[in-house]
Amino acid sequence: MWQLFQFPLCPFSRKVRLLLGEKGIGYELVRESPWEQRDEFLDMNPAGRTPVMRHRDRDQTLCDSWAICEYFEETVEKNPMINGSADNRAEIRRLVAWFDEQFFGDVVAPLMHERMRKRLIYRQPPDGRVLREAMRLANTHLDYIDYLLDHHAWIAGATMSLADLAAAAHISIADYLGGIDWLAHAQTADWYRKFKSRPSFRPLLAERMEVIKPPSHYEEADF
Amino acid sequence: MWQLFQFPLCPFSRKVRLLLGEKGIGYELVRESPWEQRDEFLDMNPAGRTPVMRHRDRDQTLCDSWAICEYFEETVEKNPMINGSADNRAEIRRLVAWFDEQFFGDVVAPLMHERMRKRLIYRQPPDGRVLREAMRLANTHLDYIDYLLDHHAWIAGATMSLADLAAAAHISIADYLGGIDWLAHAQTADWYRKFKSRPSFRPLLAERMEVIKPPSHYEEADF
Numbered sequence: 021m022w023q024l025f026q027f028p029l030c031p032f033s034r035k036v037r038l039l040l041g042e043k044g045i046g047y048e049l050v051r052e053s054p055w056e057q058r059d060e061f062l063d064m065n066p067a068g069r070t071p072v073m074r075h076r077d078r079d080q081t082l083c084d085s086w087a088i089c090e091y092f093e094e095t096v097e098k099n100p101m102i103n104g105s106a107d108n109r110a111e112i113r114r115l116v117a118w119f120d121e122q123f124f125g126d127v128v129a130p131l132m133h134e135r136m137r138k139r140l141i142y143r144q145p146p147d148g149r150v151l152r153e154a155m156r157l158a159n160t161h162l163d164y165i166d167y168l169l170d171h172h173a174w175i176a177g178a179t180m181s182l183a184d185l186a187a188a189a190h191i192s193i194a195d196y197l198g199g200i201d202w203l204a205h206a207q208t209a210d211w212y213r214k215f216k217s218r219p220s221f222r223p224l225l226a227e228r229m230e231v232i233k234p235p236s237h238y239e240e241a242d243f
Numbered sequence: 244m245w246q247l248f249q250f251p252l253c254p255f256s257r258k259v260r261l262l263l264g265e266k267g268i269g270y271e272l273v274r275e276s277p278w279e280q281r282d283e284f285l286d287m288n289p290a291g292r293t294p295v296m297r298h299r300d301r302d303q304t305l306c307d308s309w310a311i312c313e314y315f316e317e318t319v320e321k322n323p324m325i326n327g328s329a330d331n332r333a334e335i336r337r338l339v340a341w342f343d344e345q346f347f348g349d350v351v352a353p354l355m356h357e358r359m360r361k362r363l364i365y366r367q368p369p370d371g372r373v374l375r376e377a378m379r380l381a382n383t384h385l386d387y388i389d390y391l392l393d394h395h396a397w398i399a400g401a402t403m404s405l406a407d408l409a410a411a412a413h414i415s416i417a418d419y420l421g422g423i424d425w426l427a428h429a430q431t432a433d434w435y436r437k438f439k440s441r442p443s444f445r446p447l448l449a450e451r452m453e454v455i456k457p458p459s460h461y462e463e464a465d466f
Contacts, residue, residue, distance in 0.1 A: 035393035044353050050405045059383075064343075065339060067340075067344070067345050080330065082333050082335045084336065084337045084340040084341075086309065087333045087334075087336035087337045087338060087340060088333070090332070090333070090336055091329055091332070091333045091336075094329050094332065095329050106314055106318050107303065109313070109314070109317065110305050110310045110311070110313070110314045111310075113307065113309060114305075114307045114310045115315055117290075117309055117310060118289075118290060118307075118308040119447055121290070122290050143355075164289065194429065
C-alpha cells in the first residue's frame with residue numbers, strides 16, 4: 021500500500037491525489053507539515069516538500085509532484101491523463117506548469133502565506149495589500165481559464181487531462197482561502213461545478229485544515 | 244527549422260539546448276529578453292518566460308522547459324535522456340525538478356537578480372548579503388551533488404540523463420555569475436570538467452551576456 025505524505029492545503033498533493041483517484045490507485049494519507057522540517061521527512065525528500073509517496077513493502081520513495089504524476093501515468097494505464105498526440109501532450113504539460121508555477125506563484129502561494137502560515141506559524145495578521153493583489157491576479161487567471169474553456173470542454177482540449185486536475189487542485193486551495201470571486205467567471209464556474217461532484221474530488225473537499233475555515237460555498241457542488 | 248527564443252543566461256533554455264544538442268536537433272536562436280514583456284512574445288507564451296520554441300512551417304509553438312524536454316524525448320529516439328525503468332525515470336525527474344526549483348531558487352535566481360537584472364534593468368549595485376547567502380547555499384548544493392556522484396557516474400544513475408543536463412545548465416549560470424567555489428568539490432568538478440568538453444555544451448559556454456563578464460575559469464575545460 022502506498023502512503024502519501026501531505027497536509028490538507030497542499031495544492032501539489034491535491035493534484036497527485038486527483039490523479040490517483042481517477043486512476044483508482046489506493047493510498048493511505050500521512051499528515052506531514054513540511055515547515056517543521058522533520059528529520060525523517062528530510063531523509064525521504066531532501067527538498068523538504070510535499071507530496072512524497074512511499075511504498076513500504078517495496079522500500080520505494082517517490083518525490084516531487086511532477087515526477088509522481090508521470091510515474092503513475094506511465095505505470096497505470098487506466099484513465100490516461102497525459103494523452104493524445106505529442107502536441108496535445110505538450111499542451112497538457114504547458115498548462116500543468118502554468119498552474120504549478122504561474123497560478124501558484126501569483127495566487128496560491130501568497131494566500132497560503134498570509135492566511136495559513138502567518139496564522140499557524142508566525143501568529144501574525146495577514147497583509148491586506150498582499151491579499152488584494154493575489155485576488156486581483158486570481159481574477160485575471162480565471163479570465164484566461166474562461167478563454168480556454170470557450171475553445172474546448174476541458175482546460176487542455178476535448179477530454180479531461182492532468183491540466184484539469186492541476187487547475188482544480190490550485191483553484192480549490194485558493195477558494196478554501198477565500199481568494200476566488202466566482203461571479204464574473206461563468207465558464208470556469210461551470211467547469212468547476214462538474215469537477216466538484218467527481219468521486220476523486222469529494223473526499224478532498226471534505227477535509228479541513230486546523231483553525232482555518234473555508235467560506236460557506238467551498239464544498240457545495242452548486243455555488 | 245525550429246526557432247528557440249532565449250537569452251544567454253537563461254538556465255531553462257540551456258537545459259533544453261543541451262537536450263537538443265545531445266539529440267542532434269537543429270534550431271536557430273532568437274534573442275528574447277522576457278523582462279521586456281514584448282507583445283508578440285506574450286502572444287506565443289502568456290507565461291512570458293523563456294524558453295519558447297516555434298516551428299514556423301508548421302505553425303507550432305512549444306512553451307515551458309519541462310513540456311519541451313518531454314516533447315523531444317517522446318518524438319526523437321536518439322540518445323534517450325529520460326530512460327531506464329519507471330523508478331529510474333522518477334529519479335531523473337525528481338532531480339530535474341530539484342535543479343529547476345531548489346537549485347534555481349536558492350542559487351541561480353538570487354545571483355541573476357543581483358548580478359544581471361540589477362545591472363541591466365534597475366541600475367543598482369548588488370546586495371552583498373544576498374550574494375553571500377546564495378554562494379553559501381551553492382556550497383551545500385554541491386555537497387549534495389558530490390554525494391550523488393559518490394554513488395554513480397552520473398547524477399541520476401549509471402548513464403547520462405536529463406538530470407545531468409539540468410544540473411549543468413544551472414551550475415553553468417551560477418558559475419558565469421561567480422557563485423561557485425570549486426575547491427572543496429572534487430567529484431562535482433570532475434563531472435563538470437567531462438561535461439564542459441561535450442559538443443552540446445561548448446557553444447553555450449562561448450556565449451556572452453552583454454556587459455556581464457564571467458570569471459576567467461568559466462569556459463576552460465581544465466579549471
